[in-house]
Amino acid sequence: MATATTESISVNLINALDDRGLRRTSARAAVTSRIEQISDAFTAEQLCRELPGVGRATVYRTIRHLVDAGALCKLPILDGAPKYSIARVEHHHHTICSRCGAVGEFRHSTVERVMRSLGKEIDGDIVGHRMEIFITCNSCLAASRSGESGG
Amino acid sequence: MATATTESISVNLINALDDRGLRRTSARAAVTSRIEQISDAFTAEQLCRELPGVGRATVYRTIRHLVDAGALCKLPILDGAPKYSIARVEHHHHTICSRCGAVGEFRHSTVERVMRSLGKEIDGDIVGHRMEIFITCNSCLAASRSGESGG
DNA sequence: ATGCTAATTGATACTTGATATCAATTGATA
DNA sequence: TATCAATTGATATCAAGTATCAATTAGCAT
Structure with a gap:
């Protein structure tokens, strides 16, 4: 999505x-390798569903470790559970x-x-920022175009 | 905070x-007038606590109506309940x-x-955006400066 | 003003997302 | 291999928020 690199x-x-x-445990290996297989952003519950052999608590704990390590970025979703995506590039934003x-990524x-x-305009020290762009993605645009005649 | 107008x-x-x-009900009047008194952003639970005479469900419902009406903006907080603030200006961002x-507001x-x-760089139609700037506010800066000698 | 009716309320139960507990298990090291 | 702290995961719990539904109430017609 966007200018997603194929690196x-x-x-x-x-x-x-x-x-x-x-420690390197089988549970952690299962969680991390599953995440690496997923191309999109995912939710914790999604991961639990896809890894029935790993306890829910362990899935959540592992995700938290990865976020703390900076290997995953956690992005808040209005009206829903946060999604996670692999932090491939140093700094980026989301669509x-x-x-x-x-969810997609971009850099500008x-x-x-x-x-x-x-x-200069803001009181206090800036320590970070986040930008999210809300879009209607191409496949949704296509879907709505083809179903348009339905009224 | 920020260049908050005194309008x-x-x-x-x-x-x-x-x-x-x-309908104009006493419960809705209580919720809305309380929100108007709060200068900062607030959480739904905070409002419930401050309005023990209004049922939790009603507080949540009223907030939802106000967000739908565009009178409140809902902003997601990582690791916590979303906060709400009065949408005073047409479009703005948050610190x-x-x-x-x-939470503060700014416009740029x-x-x-x-x-x-x-x-031009993004696939799909842009329908909106959100930007959040993470800061250490002046009062926190001052607090950390005065406590600095502690080690 | 009074009655009517649909909108609203709020106590309660429930759902969802996530964390705490803790006995059983397991990985890394001596 | 024995040891022991780290880890696991079933379970309970917590927190935020929604669904239910009988009781109440706002707003309208009269």
């Missing part, structure tokens, strides 16, 4: 856990389809430049 | 409900203090201009 995913999520001094909920230097100019 | 709040939230064909959670034309240029 091969060499992320080894389990290494991110390793680096934090956490969220307001119809189907599909101007966004970062704007942040600097905003610094 | 008198002439918002009459209950009118927003009126406009949607909803969130990552220490104390205080460049942000809107960037959106237009992003339109």
Whole structure:
């Protein structure tokens, strides 16, 4: 989605856990390798459903470790559970389809430049930012076009 | 906070409900007038606590109506319940203090201009956007400065 | 003003998302 | 291999929010 690069995913999520001094367990291997297989953003419950052999608590705990390690980014969804996606690039923002909920990523230097100019207008120290663009994605657009005659 | 204007709040939230064909009830009056008194962003639970005479369900329902009417904006908080603030200006963004959670508002034309240029790079139709700036607010900065000697 | 009726209320039960508990299990090291 | 702390996962619990539904009430017609 957007200008999503096709760079091969060499992320080894389990290494991110390793680096934090956490043990290599079969449960963690199952969770991380499943996440690596998922191309879209996912919810914790989705992962639980897809990994019935791993306890719910462990799935949630592992996700939390990965977020703490910076290997996953957690993005809040209005009216729903947060979604997670692999933090492939250092800093990026998200597109969220307001119809189907599909999440994409983008990067734009101007966004970062704007942040600097905003610094002068805002009281306090800026420590980070998040931008979300709500879209109607191409497949939803196509779907609504083909079903338009229905009224 | 930020460049918060001191413009008198002439918002009459209950009118927003009126406009949607909803009845003027004492419960709704209690909820809306309480919201108008709160200067900061608030959570639904906070409102329930402050209005023990109004049922929880009614508080949540009224908030939902106000959001639907565009009179409140709902902003997602990572690791917590969403906060609501009166939509005083047509379009704006938020600053969130990552220490104390205080929410402020700002407006910057460049942000809107960037959106237009992003339109070319993003697949699908842009239907909206949201930007949040994470800050350490001045009072938290002051607090940490005065306690700095502690080590 | 009075009665009528549909909208509204709120106590309660429930749903969903997520965390705490803790006995049983397991990985890493000596 | 023995040891022991880290980890697991079933279960209970918590928190945020919604559905239910009998009782109440606002707004209208008269």
